[in-house]
Amino acid sequence: MRDSEIIAKISQGDEKALEYLYRKYFSMMKRSILKNNGTEDEAKDIFQDALIVFWQKVTSGNLVLSSKISTYLYSICQNLWRKELDRKKRLSNEEKDEEVFLKNDEEERLKIVTDCINQLGDTCKKLLTYHYFDGLPMSEIADKLGFSNADTAKTKKYKCKQRLYELIRSKYSKSDFLD
């Protein structure tokens, strides 16, 4: 598949194109991370994160690509891996305890909201994730989910968000969300 075809497919939210890139370029990215003190599992994690960054850029229409996709992905991987190495270096024992405490608190809040997301129907989940994460335009979302037009999709999105909002508010106390 040519780069232009891959980008066209991803713009429409075709996840198979992402899987194609993963299969095609994993070896190359893995070599680079293994050479820089990483493990294979870390290489998978980093490359998956890089692909998701790329996915978001393309689906939201914010990508201006002036090189090959492989070169671009390689740069993202390098940056992510560098940040990860810096994070590992910075982590002293004391900082680690504090970070774990904060993470637990965030994870608890995240779990609460994720539970509420799981109570939504599939259409609502897809609508909200396509809008807030993928950044797909409403017209594209309408096509993917079978709505008649963008306005219908927008109205549905509002209802889904309200439903999620009510679930969160009704289930949990305010103190769960105050910093």
Add this chain to the structure above:
Amino acid sequence: MTNHHKLEEIVSRYLDGDMSEIEKLDFQSRLVTDPVLQEEYNLQKDMVEAIKIYRKTELKSKLSQVQLPGTAWYQTLGGQIAATASITAMVGLGAYLYFSQPSELISLVEVDELSPVQQLQEALPEIPYAFIEENETPFSISEEFAEDQEVIGSIEVDIHETESSADAIKQVHVLPKPEIIVPELAMVDDDRDLEVQDGGFESSVSSFEKLSEKVAIETLKGVKKGLHYRFTGNKLFLYGDFSDQTYEIIEINTQKGRRFYLLFDGNFFQILQNQIDIAPLEKIKDEEIINDLEIMLRNK
């Protein structure tokens, strides 16, 4: 509309990016001083963040289930789940056979001639080692390179693409991993007159360089369209207009031999050793090889 609903709407518009710049600035200054607005903002912000993390996790989970080249099926997430389920089933069957009455045991053994391991193997899906997407041309080797050649490496090179091979491929094929074929180094005396060549090449020595102590390069102007070369003994002849732009020869030394590539005008070309006859320089189209070469050049 109640006050709360108004707050909800304002925060939603802000997080959805539906405000003008002035509205955003106004919202941000209110946020600093209004605790009720802050509470609403934090709640909706957490909601949006959770949606993003949910989607990211979903995509990562799908990628984790993809079988990567060079990994066995049981190393993917889906494979591990399937393996666990199969092993659990086999353990259960084994326990049943062990604790069963003798007559029952015998009847089961008679019916099922395969051992538990064989049964597991039979149950495994066939996983192709490599695959080709629809409409991709398979790796093919030119017939003129097929003779007197020895496999010494495993880089995929797209030497030829033909329309007929592209049309012929309509479905996924399971193929062995393509292998590069590079000829052995051969010492050939080159006594041919460079002034007159088959194909009408005129020789005019424009440059003579040493790549290494062992390989020499000579560029000559050619009258045929395009770039050509021949490589005999340890001397590489390049035919074409190399005067306006720089070129680079990349030599890769491996335990199994040397490989050469030409970088010219933004393109990579493969150079085959023992190319006695003048042949056209063919651009490398395989993106993985191009990436590897670019990385090598960056890191030199």
